[in-house]
Amino acid sequence: MTATTHEAGHHADEPTGLTRWLVTTNHKDIGSMYLLFSLAMFLVGGAMALVIRAELFQPGLQLVDPYFFNQMTTMHALVMIFGAVMPAFTGLANWMIPLMVGAPDMALPRMNNWSFWLLPFGFAILLSTLFMPGGGPAGGWTMYPPLMLQTGTAFPFVIFAIHVLGISSIMGSINVVATILNMRAPGMTLMKMPLFVWTWLITAYLMIAVMPVLAGAITMLLTDQYFGTTFFSAAGGGDPVLYQHIFWFFGHPEVYILILPAFGIISTIIPAFARKPLFGYSSMVYATASIAFLSFIVWAHHMFTVGMPLAGQLFFMYSTMLIAVPTGVKVFNWVATMWRGAMTFETPMLFALAFVFLFTIGGFSGLMLAIAPADFQYHDTYFVVAHFHYVLVTGAVFAILAAAYYWLPKWTGHMYSERLGQWHFWLSVIFVNVLFFPQHFLGLAGMPRRIPDYSVQFADWNMISSIGGFGFGFAQLLFVWLLFKCIRGGEKAEARAWEGAEGLEWEVPSPAPHHTFDTPPVVR
Amino acid sequence: MAHAEGGYYVPHGSNWPIVGSVGLTALVVGIAMYLEAMSAGIWVMSAGALITLTMVVGWFGDVIREGVKGLYSDQVDRSLRWGMIWFIFSEVMFFAAFFGALFYARHLSVPWLSGEDPATSRVLWDSMVLSWPTAGPGNAGLEWQPMGPWPLPTINTLILLTSGMTLTAAHHALKEGNRARLITFMWATVALGVLFSGLQAYEYYEAYAHLNLRLETGIYGSTFFMLTGFHGAHVVIGTIILAVITLRCMKGHFNPESHFGFEAAAWYWHFVDVVWLGLFIFVYIL
Amino acid sequence: MKTMIVRTALAGLVTGLMLVAAPAAADLGLINMTRGVTESSERIYDLHMTIFMITVVIGVGVFGAMFYSIFRHRKARGVKPATFHHSTTVEIIWTVIPLAILVAMAVPATMVLVDFEDTSDTEMTVKVTGYQWFWGYEYMDENVQFLSRLDRDSDRARQLGSDIQPASVDNYLQNVDRRLILPVDTRVKFQITAADVIHSWWVPDLGWKRDAIPGFVNETWTEIKEPGVYRGRCAELCGRDHGFMPIVVEAVEKEAFQAWLAEQRGDDAAATTAGADDAEAGAELASR
């Protein structure tokens, strides 16, 4: 039975209109909802970043109260991480993993729907806290006690919102694991899986392992606040630093959750546009697994200044430095894939190349941060802010954009406007550097993070950074416009939209029919 | 119409997830409101709990009906298994956070506070010399006693271990097709679960009434009640699951070859069991 | 070539922005870490520059290869793609070489760290306490203590809607009402703690920051080489006015320091008790 007739047979009894989206169990519908939700959250989180950058445009307080500024910093990060990047990856997983492994759908379709719908609800709670008496959370996305315990009415709402988001991620990951382990088409052995599938499998394990730990940490915050426990208070024999250990035991793997699927995307796109197979497939798999393993034993590099015993500092410094090795293997493999290929530079490839370049720069600053004594100077300055925006924005976000361009033809059945795409890329890549590169200088020169106002020697670079921020932000509106146009219409895309594209997803028509692989394809 | 033609059963649209989202949201918002002393909190919370419960019953009802109809191929069965395994693993990690807090407090923060290297924190807390169990330097004058392993916790350990065995016996009976034995052993397991919870409740009563051991008794009280409390909650949930499974056994939902629902419940129960062993060792004995 | 035009236009824009910034770039202190005025800060600076240069060299290699490939191996030049897709030898090489580089980095880093964590043999002790949002200093065994807050002028200028230009204020946000006075060439021990939430005491010229954690004391030390005024700030988010709790250390010759201490002990009794009251209130907070 072919996919198309199947589709026709289904339309009759499947709900339409809004209900269709509320009750759907189809991985493509759910994937699209995830992706659109993520885009919306990116704009919201970005708008908050613009409040930050506007206040920092000049020294002195011009626009917002310091406390509100702290709320913006906190919310910006929570929205970007839990609302923009993670759902974008889950959306891509939903759309692409069943197509890539030749499965009819995700393994647990109803739960898939629930994973998604919890997100808008969770964010409704989280964002509503901004309007509560005493304002939203203002203790940074890391929510360190005792400061976090000074939050007003918003406090329990924030905690529970994060619980809800965590439940959503855990269920999403369980679904991915079950799909990959159980739904592969005959012949699709583990070592034949596309790297995007591999990286997601490992990411899903990371999430299942660490999201509950975050849940535990914030539950202890909650009981410390309302039920008199003293996990994080010295008077009762606890320790505020204990929270930091638990948080970062989650937090560090979390940052790899935000980058491993990106590695998978880049490993898919570069070979396609270099028209040459990926170099070192199996070492890519092992490198990903090593990064994931190491990510569990490096957490305290975020805490070099809390006054850990020397042995602890040394251990965490060495283990952190080690991560450069498998990550380096990945970077070298990408370059070797380009080497003697026959490259073309459509928008997905441009974003992928920018990723390799700029992510590596972010990785280098990460390595500098890993040097414990030097981190005594870097810690909690804009040098750190520069580091993580290089890996998160020009890393994770650029990879997501690359993926969106690469698979848009498959999703919509239309080619996007290459001209707009090129504009979007060049504006983004230039402004993002204007935005974040000077932040290295600011940090080294001594500007702490999470401050609404600064002394005048930091004025010039802040102004430049803010200009970059607005430029980069508005460049993203081009993407929104391009997306809108591409969904509405455009040049018809072929089944194999890109000359060098490989993989099962390119064997089905574009747009991919509502149901694919009802009978599994056979992979040689 | 859901299609099972190719083999894999993909259910079509379901209302339960969205109902679940609404329910869960109302539940947590209600609790948060309650904690912040907003009067409507209790109502929102109850409504949320009710909706969530409806969802659970309805959703599992669907799954059971589909399972009984034989819509689930072996492959679907495997998906469910993977789902359950990784769910349990996530629960293990949740407990790991609390165990981590316990180890950290015992081996790092308490010694530091009483003046051990590397921190000279003792200057803040004068002549405090602390050793585990402790309620912390701020509660120096407090009179209280820790909860020893004898007698209740040891009895509870035996109860849980026995319940693991009765459950396994029930599983064997199921595989042999011996319905009567299956049901007897299942009810025995449920009864042991209830007994455990009852004794645990009595232990809490003892702690509050006679030992002056409370949730707010410093880090000892915090770790003690959080670990045993979350474990207890899991026992209660596990008992309810087992009771439902028993009723399903009585209705003849399972056959010797295919009884994933039963196994999932059993895995869950064994997990609760293993967590208890960890608790017994690290919270009560050591 | 439309894209060429776009690129040129954008390149022009960036150059323009960079020109605006040229005066800042001219002063290296505004783009790089300070060398500072202690042995540790200098060693940390050297470490920072070494690691930085290593990454630059690796970067030149990696990006060089990448851009060479981008320019030479493009379809527009009519090349045929090669088909090779792995080489165990090469992969082993590029695993082992980075590993070796990392070991080479770890050695000096370890040495600096080990020395820094050794807080023995100090000649005097200063207790630093972080409050929301000011610092308390106590010269242990000297009976001298005081609080140190953001200076008046900055405080007025920093209010939302104040019309005072930050640039018109002397050392905007970097000035305090009472400086921490320290002697040069003296190994000073710090005992750092906090009364309410976590703060972090940071003076870049000394080369480190250390968190101030309520209920715990962190020990560390410094030895300033040159007299001078060194400015720093709180470096851990501590609430609304986290950005407004600067630190000013004034290092003076030993004799001057002793004279200053004596003077404080003598006529500053009033201020001292005031400070003590606050500190007690703080300790109470911490023990809640």
Ligand code: HEA
């Ligand atoms: C996608 C997210 C992401 C990624 C991938 C990384 C990657 C890395 N990060 Fe980063 N990091 C963050 C997100 C991320 N980080 C965030 C969000 C924070 C701040 C959180 C907060 O406080 O709010 C942070 C903070 C942070 C700190 C704490 C700083 C501080 O607060 O003082 C440290 C310290 O060690 C660190 C280190 C590293 C290292 C060593 C890597 C490595 O994985 C990088 C490895 C890559 C390379 C090194 C480049 C490629 C390699 C080669 C070309 C091979 C050859 C190279 C050499 C031998 C040098 N990070």
Ligand code: HEA
């Ligand atoms: C994936 C994560 C991610 C992403 C994508 C970003 C993206 C951006 N970030 Fe953020 N950031 C973090 C994660 C992320 N950040 C984290 C974890 C922190 C630490 C928080 C903490 O300290 O606790 C942080 C902190 C942080 C700071 C430091 C704040 C402080 O210390 O006080 C700054 C300052 O410049 C900043 C800026 C930006 C900017 C300008 C962008 C830009 O890339 C954003 C670009 C996008 C847009 C601007 C949207 C475009 C939309 C419009 C222009 C229209 C708006 C329209 C509607 C709303 C309908 N971020």
Ligand code: CUA
């Ligand atoms: Cu004190 Cu920040």
Ligand SMILES: [Cu+2]
């Ligand atoms: Cu990290």
